[in-house]
Structures are given as C-alpha cells and as structure tokens.
Amino acid sequence: METLDAIRARRNVRDYTADPVSDEDLSRIAEAGWRAPSASNRQHWDFVVVTDRGQLAELATVWQSASHIARAAAAIALVVPRPADDRQAALDQYDLGQATYAMMLAATDLGIGTGHSSVGDHDKARALLGVPATHDVAYLLGVGYPADRPLRPVARPNRRPFDEVVHRGRW
Amino acid sequence: METLDAIRARRNVRDYTADPVSDEDLSRIAEAGWRAPSASNRQHWDFVVVTDRGQLAELATVWQSASHIARAAAAIALVVPRPADDRQAALDQYDLGQATYAMMLAATDLGIGTGHSSVGDHDKARALLGVPATHDVAYLLGVGYPADRPLRPVARPNRRPFDEVVHRGRW
Numbered sequence: 468m469e470t471l472d473a474i475r476a477r478r479n480v481r482d483y484t485a486d487p488v489s490d491e492d493l494s495r496i497a498e499a500g501w502r503a504p505s506a507s508n509r510q511h512w513d514f515v516v517v518t519d520r521g522q523l524a525e526l527a528t529v530w531q532s533a534s535h536i537a538r539a540a541a542a543i544a545l546v547v548p549r550p551a552d553d554r555q556a557a558l559d560q561y562d563l564g565q566a567t568y569a570m571m572l573a574a575t576d577l578g579i580g581t582g583h584s585s586v587g588d589h590d591k592a593r594a595l596l597g598v599p600a601t602h603d604v605a606y607l608l609g610v611g612y613p614a615d616r617p618l619r620p621v622a623r624p625n626r627r628p629f630d631e632v633v634h635r636g637r638w
Numbered sequence: 639m640e641t642l643d644a645i646r647a648r649r650n651v652r653d654y655t656a657d658p659v660s661d662e663d664l665s666r667i668a669e670a671g672w673r674a675p676s677a678s679n680r681q682h683w684d685f686v687v688v689t690d691r692g693q694l695a696e697l698a699t700v701w702q703s704a705s706h707i708a709r710a711a712a713a714i715a716l717v718v719p720r721p722a723d724d725r726q727a728a729l730d731q732y733d734l735g736q737a738t739y740a741m742m743l744a745a746t747d748l749g750i751g752t753g754h755s756s757v758g759d760h761d762k763a764r765a766l767l768g769v770p771a772t773h774d775v776a777y778l779l780g781v782g783y784p785a786d787r788p789l790r791p792v793a794r795p796n797r798r799p800f801d802e803v804v805h806r807g808r809w
Contacts, residue, residue, distance in 0.1 A: 468640070470640065470644040470747035471666070471744065471747060472641075474743065474744055495642070497800075501797055501804060502646065502795050504742070506756075513805060516806055518807070519807060556728065560729075561732070561734055561738070563732055563735060564732040564735020564736040564738070565736070565738060565739040567732070568675075568740055572641060583675075598809045624673050632685060633668045633672060633685050636686070636687070636688060637686065638767055638769045
C-alpha cells in the first residue's frame with residue numbers, strides 16, 4: 468500500500484476475525500518497531516509477540532480496556548526498562564509511542580488491524596510474559612484482521628478541525 | 639513510496655539542502671500528525687509549522703541538540719497542554735511519539751528528511767511561537783531535503799539485534 472494511503476487507512480481496530488496472522492507478517496510488524504527512532508538511539512524497548520490463545524485471554528485482563536486482546540490473533544507487548552527518573556520516563560514514553568505507530572502502520576500496510584491498550588496490573592503482565600522485575604510491560608498492541616470492514620483511507624477522521632490543530636508561523 | 643520502503647528509509651536527518659519544502663508538502667506532513675491516534679482520542683497536541691528563517695535560527699537555541707533546526711527548511715513544533723498529573727503526562731508523551739513518527743513517515747514518503755529535538759528553554763520556545771502559558775512546546779521536528787543522500791531503504795540499521803529485541807511467546 469502507498470504510505471499516504473496507509474496513514475489515512477490506519478484506525479483503531481478492536482474487533483478481529485478468527486484468521487491467524489502469519490509469522491512472517493508478525494515479524495514485519497515487529498521490524499517496524501525495531502527500526503523506530505529513539506532518544507540517542509537507546510532503544511529502551513523489547514517486544515514480546517504472543518499468539519497463544521490462553522496467554523491472550525489472560526493478557527486481556529491486565530487493564531479495563533484490554534478486553535480486545537482476548538479476541539486478537541496476536542498481541543505485541545511493549546516492554547520498557549524501569550526508568551531512572553522522570554525525564555527518562557518521559558523520553559521512554561515518547562519513544563514507545565514512535566515504535567507503536569510504526570508497528571500500526573506496518574500492519575495497516577498488510578491489511579491487518581491494531582488496537583493498543585495500557586497496562587494496569589503490571590505484576591500480572593510481567594508474570595504472564597516472563598518479564599524480569601527490572602522491566603515493565605508498558606502497552607499491549609492487539610493485532611488481527613478487522614471484523615467490520617477492510618482498512619481503506621478514511622476521508623473524514625474523527626479529529627479536531629485541521630486548521631485548529633495546525634498553526635502557521637505562530638500559535 | 640510503498641509503506642514498507644518508507645519505514646525502512648526513514649532515518650534521522652539533521653543536515654538539509656537549501657531547498658524549501660512546499661506548503662502542500664508541509665500540510666501533508668502535518669496531516670499525518672493530525673490523524674495519529676491518541677489516548678481516548680483526546681488529541682492533546684497542536685502543531686506550529688515554522689518556515690521563517692529568523693524564527694528557525696532562534697528555535698535552534700532552545701536545546702543543546704536543536705542546532706539542526708537553524709539549517710532546516712521548516713520546523714514543526716509539537717505543543718502539548720500542561721498535564722494534570724504524572725499519568726496524563728506519560729500518556730501525552732506516548733501520543734506525541736505517535737504523532738511524531740506519523741509526520742516523519744509522511745515526510746519520508748515525499749523524500750523529505752526529518753530530525754526531532756527536545757526543548758530545554760520552554761519559556762523562550764513559547765515566546766518565539768506565541769504559545770500560551772497553559773501549554774508547553776514539547777518537541778521540534780526539523781524538516782528539509784537531506785543534504786547527504788536521498789532517502790532509500792536502509793538494509794542494516796544501527797539497532798540492537800532483531801532477535802534480542804523481539805521475543806516470541808515469552809521474554
């Protein structure tokens with residue numbers, strides 16, 4: 468898919484068909500996150516790709532808005548080392564956002580939907596994925612083919628007016 | 639450009655030719671940020687597009703690693719409302735990361751390089767852009783045609799080994 472079409476077609480997908488996502492496609496999606504930029508290229512992230520249905524069902528309980536993970540073909544957990552201070556924490560979050568969007572767009576390009584979730588029960592998420600105590604599972608990305616309709620460019624996304632958000636020269 | 643090629647071609651560009659970036663292309667780049675996802679779709683961001691050389695030279699002084707902004711054809715300032723608490727601050731940073739990557743990829747698709755910068759002197763950045771005291775200029779994105787070589791897929795990016803970063807099933 469052309470890049471601009473993918474940018475316009477990406478949307479939050481939380482209902483998925485029962486079709487699996489191939490290992491090749493999951494690797495391509497993970498590759499996009501692996502290539503994402505980060506502050507000083509420090510790459511404060513690990514990604515855990517989960518396709519086991521039992522694990523997905525359990526991961527769906529780590530946050531009130533993670534229920535879609537149980538219906539996803541796969542989930543990619545974004546894991547971050549515990550930050551040293553608030554400044555590092557902010558940069559880590561920013562970098563995780565970049566990696567997340569990269570993976571979302573790579574998925575869109577393949578016709579695969581994504582929907583991310585926060586994590587509330589960090590102990591449980593760590594235990595489910597075998598993540599060491601030095602790290603946190605920061606976000607989960609549900610991955611699967613959209614149950615409603617294919618991913619096509621969205622003409623009028625639900626956003627604040629463009630000219631209100633984008634200023635020229637000055638605020 | 640195909641999405642996968644753009645994902646593989648995006649790199650940090652901090653040296654730019656003197657060529658301007660058209661208003662149409664700047665709008666397309668900003669559109670990608672405008673379309674980015676955010677927590678509960680709250681869109682805690684405004685983008686200020688700057689092309690004035692005097693403003694760019696001044697913006698280049700708001701952080702020790704912002705000097706490339708003075709050489710850029712344009713900068714896009716990512717502005718965020720002051721967060722209510724640490725939880726909101728973390729989500730805002732995550733969302734800004736998503737919007738940043740979206741704009742970087744839209745630029746790559748047009749053959750345009752980007753390089754982002756933190757902001758240290760928030761008062762000066764606000765004053766230069768007329769941003770109200772209720773908001774912070776969180777990041778600057780330098781935008782311009784690469785001075786070194788065109789954007790082409792990078793075969794071996796400088797990253798930790800893929801199989802170290804990407805785990806299957808469990809950590």
